[in-house]
Amino acid sequence: MKNERSLGAVPARYSMAALAAIVALTMTACGGSSHNDKEDLVSTACEAGTSDGSVVVGSGLPGDPSFPELASGYRTGKKVVEGHQYMVVTANPLASKAGCEVLKSGGSAVDAAVAVQMVLGLVEPQSSGIGGGAFMLYYDAATKKVTAYDGRETAPAAATPDYLRYIDSGTQTTPLPSARASGRSIGTPGAVRMLDLAHKEHGAKPWKDLIQPGIDLATNGFKISGRMSDALAGAKTALQADADALALYFNADGSTKGLGETFKNPAYAATLTKMATGGADAFYTGAVAQGIVDKIAVAQNVTTGAPITPGVTTMSDLAGYQAKKRDAVCTTYRAKYVICGMPPPSSGGIAVAQAMGVLENFDLAPHKPTALDLEGGKPTAMGVHLVSEAERMAYSDRDMYVADTDFTPLPGPLNSTLLDKSYLKSRAALISPTQSMGTATAGQFGNTRMGVGKVAEAGTTHMTIVDGKGNVVSMTTTVEAGMGSYHMTQGFILNNQLTDFSAAPTTADGLPIANKLEAGKRPRSSMAPTIVFDATADGQPGAFKMATGSPGGATIIQFVTKTLVGALDWGLDAQQATNLVNFGASNSRTTNLGGEHPNINATNSGDNDPLVLALRAMGHTVSVNAQSSGVGTVIRTANAAGEARLSGGADPRREGVVLGDTYKAK
Structure with missing residues (x-):
């Protein structure tokens, strides 16, 4: 740390090229990876790349990603970052720096997550902090086990079912100045x-x-x-x-x-x-x-x-x-991968698994983005259509059945109900190749009848971390809406x-709502920290493949699904899959198509974009409103010699960066 702080004070007296040489030498002395002659690359620890070399985050030098600038809806030109043993992606450069320093000094992925969260609560208070909650998916490389850690907030013991609806049951006056701000x-x-x-x-x-x-x-x-x-x-x-x-x-x-x-x-x-x-x-x-x-x-x-x-x-x-501690939701995808996600009280893991389970019944490869570029190319109408329709059905089941299972059980074991392969195949059969279904009807399981209470979600941030021993953290953390x-x-x-929570415990016709408020209960979430593995011959998790996640309220499910499809089906690298246009749908007629992306023409409500017109011709009500995701992705790759490497992508819609023992050409 002392060496890096001294570097931050020196650079005004050196050219960027000279500084890069000093940084490379210093990082080796401080524990960074050494020169790799075989690949003709040099590895620097916890440095951000610039056109002239590298720069210490927080130094204030040209290219320092933590130097304040106006917020942007999308920052073009972000390239994938390649590393050797460890990597951290967060939505803020100073948080990435804190986590990377922990990894560089031999800390674990969980160690880094602790440091990252403490910094995020300071530099990104609008999104997360120690006054909020979080979900962590953790992969232990030694035991090959995935564990879900649930840090979701709970309702107080004295809360009643009408706690958010009425100040008291006698006057039935709504909380002041609003439920949120009370x-x-x-x-x-x-x-x-x-x-x-x-x-x-x-x-x-x-x-x-x-x-x-x-x-x-x-x-x-x-x-x-x-x-x-x-x-x-x-x-x-x-x-x-x-x-x-x-x-x-x-x-x-x-x-x-x-x-x-x-x-x-x-x-x-x-x-x-x-x-x-x-x-x-x-x-x-x-x-x-x-x-x-x-x-x-x-x-x-x-x-x-x-x-x-x-x-x-x-x-x-x-x-x-x-x-x-809970059991992760793990399902196979195309018999090639095992996708693991968060169980309830988050609905994210189940909903992503359902969407992907529907999509594996379609060959998505022919529908990959066209005009592929650093930004992930231009999605095709059929690609957007299939993914959006699969998500509509996933959201319909989520809205009806998923809540805190310590209070409201699922309709049955996941593998024989919501995630049953034959059930998902039957859901896929409901998708028309030419016309959007608009809204989907939830599946029926036995005599279970539940009501649906719509809830708007917001806020949140995400971190993805891989440590030097191969352990992985995918953690989504939140104070809910901006500034909580x-x-x-x-x-x-x-x-x-x-x-x-649903403010009302029942629907107008008396059906119980799974996500109703109860004392000590945890509200349903859409957070979807995700870790993917290569599947073994018997369908079990094999080698680590990728980890991802995003903030974004209820649209988290859409952001994570498009990133998984981009990487697993369309072969995009970690940054391209993260950059890729945000698209998808909850269970409504509206299909989202992120108009902040440079490859979408959002002028005139999208009427000038052929993709928008093609989707509308298929019955989609298309919104080109900006989508504020914050995807952080790490994918395991290999060099020409077959040696394992890491590649990372940070969402250009936020301020985050990828840091690690990263490779740069000599």
Whole structure:
């Protein structure tokens, strides 16, 4: 670390070419991979590539991806990053840097995830943090086992089924100023306890050392990025209701802190310091927990004096929170791959598996994108049509049947119901090659009858990490909507995750809704951290193939599915599959086609784009609204000699980068 900090101070006196040579030598001395003569490449550790060589993230040099610039809907020209043994992809350069430094020093993938989350809560507070929840899929290379870690938030023990609908059952008045911005939306945070559980089982470095990068950055400060600046400005009025947010995120003139301003968060540093010395218990008990409970109980807007409906979370809710280990949802795909995803309370793993299970009944190869370029080319109408129709059916089953299975069981064992191959084949038969179905009807399993409660999801961020021993983390983490509940305590944002429940426990005709709110229950999610393996002859997971995931609320399922199809069916590299136009559909007539992508002509509502016109001719209602994914992908590849390598892609729709012991030509 000292060597890299000194490099960050030197470069003004050197050309970029000279700096690159110094960096290469220094990285070797610091533990980076050595020169590989056979491939005529040099490997540098935790460096970002530039046209002139490489640069230390956070140095402020030309090409430094952490240098603040305006947020962009899509950044063209991102190329796949190739590495040797370890790699990390996050949605923020400073977070990728923190994780990569852990990997470079011999830390595990879980170690790196802890460091990444502590930094993300500071530099990307609008998306995730210690006041939220997370799902982690972990592959242990030694045991060949995939484990799902559930850090989803829970409803407080005193919550009633109408907790989000009414202040009380007598007056039936809705929470003020809204369910989201009230204390009622805040679930008991789970990310810290989940990371603690995973670290105790798979960590290689002391917990306190992994918290330190976040402490340092919060203390010394960083320059605010475009996405953070935009998020603060967009949530200005709502954040003004909270005393802690008002003090931290606003300037003296009443404006929110903006692009390029140096931002420090001493309260967050103090919270992390308590966690570094006291472990996860310091978050769930004592002063930090009391601060969370007190903020949830706040009943007044600090700026206007308007009432805020408090929540009912207690110290016992915090102290009693448990992260859970669950069995991953793993299914074969085309008998070539095994795709593993997150089980309930996330619906993401099941929905992705269903969509892919339907799609394996079609030959997708002829429908790969045309005019292939760095951005993933131009999708074909048939490719978009088939994927969207498969997703419509997956969402229909998800909406009806999937919730927290500790409270609401699935209609039966997955392999004989929702993920049964014959069932998915029968669903595939419902797809017309010429006409969209518009909306799909959920499958029927026995006498099970459930109602559907539509819920809007938002927010979130994702990280994909491979360590030097081949262990893999795919983790999606969130405070739900941008800036969560707008409630803040001790330097961190509190989630609004309980709004992922259906506010009503039953439909208008009395059918029970699987995702209804219950005390202690975890709200359904669409987060879909995913790990893929080559399939063995008996259909079991073999060698690691790829890992991916994305933020994006309910559209996460679409973002992950298109990335998997892009890589597995269309042969796109990690960056191309990540870049690829976002397309797909939930269970509605609307098919999404990301208009932020340079290969889509979104002018005139898409009427000037042949792909849009072709889809509309097939009955699709096409939306070309921008799609704010944040896909992070790592794919195992091989060099000419057949030696294993890693390739990574970070979504150009966000600010993230790929870092690792990366290869660059001499």
